[in-house]
Amino acid sequence: MNPLAFDFMQRALIAALLVGLAAPAVGVFLVQRRLSLMGDGIGHIALTGVALGFLLGTAPVLTAVVVASIGAVVIELVRQHGRTGGDVALALMFYGGIAGGVLLIGLSPEGGNASLLSYLFGSLTAVSPTDVVVISVLSGALLLTLAVVGRQMFAVCHDEEYAKVAGLPVRTLNLLLAVMAALTVTVAMRVVGLLLVSALMVVPVATAQQLVRGFRATVVVALGAGVLASVSGVLGSFYTNTAPGALIVVVALGCFALASVGGVLVRHRRRTFGDLLVAPPALTTTKEPTPR
Amino acid sequence: MTDAVIDLRGATVAYDGRAALTGVDLHVAPREVVAVLGANGSGKSTLIRAVLGLIPLAEGDLALFGTPFLHFHDWTRIGYVPQRGGATTGVPATVREVVSTGRLALTGLRRPRAADREAVDRAIATVGLSDRAGDSVSTLSGGQQQRVLIARALTCDPELLVLDEPTAGVDAASQAGLAETLGELANGGATIVLVAHELGPMTPLITRAVTMADGRVLHDGAPPDSDHLHLHDPEHAHPVHEPHPSSRHVWGLR
Numbered sequence: 001m002n003p004l005a006f007d008f009m010q011r012a013l014i015a016a017l018l019v020g021l022a023a024p025a026v027g028v029f030l031v032q033r034r035l036s037l038m039g040d041g042i043g044h045i046a047l048t049g050v051a052l053g054f055l056l057g058t059a060p061v062l063t064a065v066v067v068a069s070i071g072a073v074v075i076e077l078v079r080q081h082g083r084t085g086g087d088v089a090l091a092l093m094f095y096g097g098i099a100g101g102v103l104l105i106g107l108s109p110e111g112g113n114a115s116l117l118s119y120l121f122g123s124l125t126a127v128s129p130t131d132v133v134v135i136s137v138l139s140g141a142l143l144l145t146l147a148v149v150g151r152q153m154f155a156v157c158h159d160e161e162y163a164k165v166a167g168l169p170v171r172t173l174n175l176l177l178a179v180m181a182a183l184t185v186t187v188a189m190r191v192v193g194l195l196l197v198s199a200l201m202v203v204p205v206a207t208a209q210q211l212v213r214g215f216r217a218t219v220v221v222a223l224g225a226g227v228l229a230s231v232s233g234v235l236g237s238f239y240t241n242t243a244p245g246a247l248i249v250v251v252a253l254g255c256f257a258l259a260s261v262g263g264v265l266v267r268h269r270r271r272t273f274g275d276l277l278v279a280p281p282a283l284t285t286t287k288e289p290t291p292r
Numbered sequence: 293m294t295d296a297v298i299d300l301r302g303a304t305v306a307y308d309g310r311a312a313l314t315g316v317d318l319h320v321a322p323r324e325v326v327a328v329l330g331a332n333g334s335g336k337s338t339l340i341r342a343v344l345g346l347i348p349l350a351e352g353d354l355a356l357f358g359t360p361f362l363h364f365h366d367w368t369r370i371g372y373v374p375q376r377g378g379a380t381t382g383v384p385a386t387v388r389e390v391v392s393t394g395r396l397a398l399t400g401l402r403r404p405r406a407a408d409r410e411a412v413d414r415a416i417a418t419v420g421l422s423d424r425a426g427d428s429v430s431t432l433s434g435g436q437q438q439r440v441l442i443a444r445a446l447t448c449d450p451e452l453l454v455l456d457e458p459t460a461g462v463d464a465a466s467q468a469g470l471a472e473t474l475g476e477l478a479n480g481g482a483t484i485v486l487v488a489h490e491l492g493p494m495t496p497l498i499t500r501a502v503t504m505a506d507g508r509v510l511h512d513g514a515p516p517d518s519d520h521l522h523l524h525d526p527e528h529a530h531p532v533h534e535p536h537p538s539s540r541h542v543w544g545l546r
């Protein structure tokens with residue numbers, strides 16, 4: 001049975017490919033700031049957006065984009081100005097988002113449990129032709145934006161105060177990152193589902209960290225791991241008839257486990273053999289400073 | 293008359309209603325090397341953070357290079373070395389990646405060119421970390437991480453270098469190396485303002501010392517006698533180590 005023979009699988013695979021690229025590309029900056037759970041918080045808020053779409057009879061993706069973006073900006077503003085710590089702000093969003101979502105779906109006439117589940121855990125048949133267009137445009141915009149402001153974003157996430165003194169538009173970049181995280185969540189929710197979308201933003205990055213030393217290298221490996229997990233997860237769920245989100249995350253975690261073992265072996269080899277290979281007599285390591 | 297590099301007048305800063313700075317004046321002329329001294333909580337770090345605009349002034353006026361702060365955008369003229377701690381984050385970054393962010397004040401959104409990469413390599417070489425440029429910052433020692441932050445501040449060849457506790461938790465050899473680098477920059481015409489607990493090998497470089505206590509300037513003038521520097525307790529002076537001749541050219545040593 002060739003999965004590519006089905007239109008819905010073609011659409012699901014295109015979406016998986018784009019989501020596998022966009023989610024870790026944005027997620028790496030959240031991990032860098034130690035805000036790994038922010039994607040989760042936004043995912044919960046987006047549920048309220050989806051439910052609002054059911055209630056109003058509009059496309060749930062659109063209301064999810066709007067509500068998730070507002071929620072992400074609020075989280076960021078609380079982080080910047082509030083006395084509440086970032087983690088407490090996230091917790092409030094978690095609870096508020098889920099409660100609001102369940103409440104609104106209860107009120108809506110047609111929001112059945114089945115469609116709710118497809119938003120929570122992803123669904124192969126859920127990706128409509130319109131969804132493919134929306135996902136392509138949004139993930140293309142996300143990747144293009146990062147190609148332009150990625151260096152600045154790295155500087156801000158690395159050291160916010162220094163970035164201010166370097167004259168970077170720190171507040172704007174922080175808000176931009178929050179909105180990009182919200183867009184990523186809504187882009188990914190059809191395939192991965194709202195409850196698991198954050199995993200695709202974080203786990204490939206964690207996987208890359210086991211293997212490489214630099215930020216750029218981390219991004220490259222994370223994108224590869226993200227695409228591998230999302231595409232193979234979608235394919236696997238076609239054969240096993242399971243929710244793609246769950247399988248994508250299981251594959252991603254499997255990659256992480258393999259990378260952890262690989263990373264330990266590499267570091268062990270470096271420690272055991274590296275010193276023997278590279279340590280010359282002490283005198284020759286003493287370098288004169290380069291004159292200015 | 294040349295403009296003062298830093299012109300801070302009547303600065304008052306409050307955290308949660310508690311005054312951290314009260315009516316502080318700080319004027320720094322070109323080519324001065326000013327040490328801001330004081331005990332913990334005296335307001336010395338607050339003072340330089342206020343000078344950089346990182347903390348808003350409740351009262352007072354600030355001008356940098358003769359330009360009122362609100363209109364100042366020439367950030368390439370300033371190199372800032374924050375307290376160590378910001379050197380590592382959730383995702384590993386190499387020495388070169390971190391130092392490269394210093395160049396963003398100049399490059400903006402455009403892609404880095406050969407000249408930018410050379411400036412980054414030069415800054416890394418200045419602090420003696422060329423052989424570690426591709427390594428993750430988190431694998432470096434405390435003194436080496438401090439040097440990464442210094443290199444980052446040097447990438448735009450700043451006219452004013454501001455350092456917050458650059459010697460805190462840094463071993464003696466690295467302190468001597470830092471003193472040497474700062475000496476070369478000062479000879480090249482840079483203005484330097486640094487916050488310190490102890491000056492150590494940097495003592496001969498200092499042209500002026502500002503001593504803070506309780507958010508006010510206690511003393512502003514000639515640096516303390518280098519043989520009997522006593523920052524914390526005037527009753528119990530302790531000598532400062534003069535830079536030993538053999539401590540020159542030590543960035544490469546650990």
